[in-house]
Amino acid sequence: MINDNDVIETLDELETFLRAIENGGLGLANAAGVALATNNTNGRPFLAVLDDNQQLLLGRWVSADVYENGKDMVRYGTKKVH
DSSP states (O other): OEEEEEEEOSHHHHHHHHHHHHTTTTOOTTOOEEEEEEOTTTOOEEEEEEOTTSOEEEEEEEOHHHHHHSHHHHHHOSSOOO
8 A cells, every 4th residue: 555656755745744644634444553664674764654454554664764753743743852
């Protein structure tokens, strides 16, 4: 469920995507959480939207910068973390 054309390149794009999930703007049923992960085959980082059973509902590739610097935003939400 990862579309190669959809890459989250910046932290601003990550924040927008997370807000869309939080607000139900993507129309995903049973979205229960998000996680940053890496593809087992090639190590490419992605953001996973998971359901109540930790099954992948939607995935988006992320840049290395977003993977490294967006962890707190994924963990704690889109509120500014100091």
